[in-house]
Amino acid sequence: MAIILCLETATTNCSVALCEDGNLIALKEDNSKGYSHAEKLHVFIDQILKENKLEINNLDAVAVSKGPGSYTGLRIGVSTAKGLCFAQDIPLISVPTLTALAKKVAPQPQEQIIPMLDARRMEVYSAVFDSVFNQVRETKAQILSEESFTEELSKGTVYFIGNGVAKFKEICEHPNAVFIEDKLPSAKEMCVIAFDKYKISDMEDVAYFEPYYLKDFVAG
Secondary structure (H helix, E strand, O other): OOEEEEEEOOOOOEEEEEEEOOEEEEEEEEOOOOOOHHHHHHHHHHHHHHHOOOOHHHOOEEEEEOOOOOHHHHHHHHHHHHHHHHHHOOOEEEEOHHHHHHOOOOOOOOOEEEEEEEOOOOEEEEEEEOOOOOEEEEEEEEEOOOOOOHHHHHOOOEEEEOOOHHHHHOOOOOOOEEEEOOOOOOHHHHHHHHHHHHHOOOOEOOOOOOOOOOOOOOOO
16 A cells, blocks of 8 residues: 655645545645645645544655646745655655646547646647557647647647647637646646556655756746
């Protein structure tokens, strides 16, 4: 049995999940428009453990959303996860943010999923997944245009999900595009991914792990 605490802070959704062998036990989220991670993350961790009659030392691992996403959000999540792992001498597991976001979709065979997160202006962080969640195109920051994803759309139904979707919906009229708006990454979808990594000892070095920012930080 493996009890894993999952932390998702890559967007405005401050999300904490408690999982046992990949199954969700409990979930706490603050999906407000503003960033509440500094105020809510540790509170959620304390609450979710107490409500399930667990202590920090009952955890077998901590999983954290690695990015891309908000610089500040990622730093808070990763620093919290690293602190817990270091203090308890337990493994740190990283989960790609866009992979977890893609897991919110239930596609049919041959359909594709493109999770996209807002990266300001007409830019998004995106990746492409097939119907069984294999990543078939690398994660990258890209500026959207009417020609974006024409290859994927030519092959059949493509689900676009995330807070970057509204931008693309305005300029894409392809009949194969399905837009799933107002969805953010959640710790809920991290559970199975984290447990799969735990089973094969796919862990991070607690001392040296850093979030996957994808782009250099630009103030203002």
